[in-house]
Amino acid sequence: xxxxxxxxxxxxxxxxxxxxxxxxxxxxxxxxxxxxxxxxxxxxxxxxxxxxxxxxxxxxxxxxxxxxxxxxxxxxxxxxxxxxxxxxxxxxxxxxxxxxxxxxxxxxxxxxxxxxxxxxxxxxxxxxxxxxxxxxxxxxxxxxxxxxxxxxxxxxxxxxxxxxxxxxxxxxxxxxxxxxxxxxxxxxxxxxxxxxxxxxxxxxxxxxxxxxxxxxxxxxxxxxxxxxxxxxxxxxxxxxxxxxxxxxxxxxx
Numbered sequence: 429x430x431x432x433x434x435x436x437x438x439x440x441x442x443x444x445x446x447x448x449x450x451x452x453x454x455x456x457x458x459x460x461x462x463x464x465x466x467x468x469x470x471x472x473x474x475x476x477x478x479x480x481x482x483x484x485x486x487x488x489x490x491x492x493x494x495x496x497x498x499x500x501x502x503x504x505x506x507x508x509x510x511x512x513x514x515x516x517x518x519x520x521x522x523x524x525x526x527x528x529x530x531x532x533x534x535x536x537x538x539x540x541x542x543x544x545x546x547x548x549x550x551x552x553x554x555x556x557x558x559x560x561x562x563x564x565x566x567x568x569x570x571x572x573x574x575x576x577x578x579x580x581x582x583x584x585x586x587x588x589x590x591x592x593x594x595x596x597x598x599x600x601x602x603x604x605x606x607x608x609x610x611x612x613x614x615x616x617x618x619x620x621x622x623x624x625x626x627x628x629x630x631x632x633x634x635x636x637x638x639x640x641x642x643x644x645x646x647x648x649x650x651x652x653x654x655x656x657x658x659x660x661x662x663x664x665x666x667x668x669x670x671x672x673x674x675x676x677x678x679x680x681x
Contacts (some may be wrong), residue, residue: 429503430590431542431543431589432542434502435518435622437502437542437634438502438503440504440634440636441480441501441502441503441505441634442503442504442505442506442599442631443628443634444631444633444634445481445505445506445508445509446482447632447633448481448506448509448632448633449481449483449509450632450634451467451613451628451632452483452633453618453627454616454618454672455483455537455538456483457478457616457676458537458538458565458616458672459483459484459487459537459565459673460487461565461614461676462535462537462564462565462676463484463487463488463491464565465563465612465672465676465678466491466561466563466678467530467535467561467678469494469532469533469559469560470563471494471495471531472495472496472532473496473497473498473530473531473532473533473535474488474495474496474497474498474531474532474533474534474535475497475498475500475526475531475533475535475555476497476498476499476500476514476535476536476673477490477500477524477534477535477540477548477552478501478502478521478536478537478538478539478542479499479500479506479507479510479537480501480503480506480539480607481506481509481510481672482499482507482509482510482511482512482514484535484537485497485499485510485512485514486512487583488533488535489512489567492533495501495532495533496515497512497514497515498514498515498516498526498531499512499514499516499517500517500518500519500521500524501513501518501519501539502518502519502520502521502542503518504518506628507665508579514521520543520678521536521539521540521543521551522543522544522551523551524551524554524555526555527555528554529554529555529556529558530555530557530578531556531557531560532556532557532559532560532561533560533561533563534552534555534556534560534561534562534563534564535563535564536548536552536563536565536583536660537564537565537600538565538566538567540564541566541567541589541591541592542589544602545566545592545596545597545600546558546600546604549562549600549601549603549604550604551564552559552564552604552620553604553605553606556680556681558600558681559680560681561678561679561680562606562678562679563676563677563678563679564676564677564678564679565674565675565676565677566591566592566597566660566674566675566677567589567591567672567673567674567675568591568592568593568594568598568613568673568674568675569590569591569592569673570671570673571589571591571671571673572588572617572630572670572671572672573671573673574658574659574662574668574669574670574671575588575630575659575670576588576656576659577662578656578658578659578662579655579658580658581625581654581658582651582654582655582658583651587668588656591673592675594611594612594613594675597611597675597677598611599604601677601679602613605681606677606679606680606681607680608644608680608681609677609678609679609680610677610678610679611675611676611677612675612676613673613674613675613676615672615673615674616671616674617644617670617671617672618669618670618672619664619666619667619668619670620667620668620670620671621645621653621668622668623656623659623660623668626659626668626670628666629670630670632651636658
């Protein structure tokens, strides 16, 4: 499954760091849902892998007040916005600079969709101590389906990432050594007043990188108007919808 290069992903989130918090309402709801799914467990050290600006860190601190917290992200600019006291590390989830069997809770919310998932899960398995837990939230294939539909009759470019299914994630987790796991899926929907606001929000959270097949030139005014009209056909009483197809995984080795 093709992903944007790490350089492009890092660049996108470096640019999005100043605007991320103002546009990340759905990401916040997904974070709280994952917190609610955490089992009771003793935690001496936890990792927030892909911590972004650090929204989850005070929630994790409240849940595990005695834990040592490591906040890790690919983007140094995102880490600059972290205010919760913790050990901050700029690194790639596929190649973590942390010791084997050093973490009791590996937490990651809306980060692994940017990774080679088998590699990221393998690293999570390597880091977890016996009895440790992986808590993961990612995105499934219905994510941004409205956006794909709006552009379907306009051009042949890719406008969203390709996302793994629940079955994909289950198989990859088992292959990585997570035999004890619970998967769940649900949808979160954001609404926007107009098409431009929706596209700005996607860009503001750094979700506008889609890898190979993306448009590399400016969209013509005519093409934009076509996509806008197609999206308007999907309008609901709450506004223009944008769906996040959320998949959560709670797993133990």
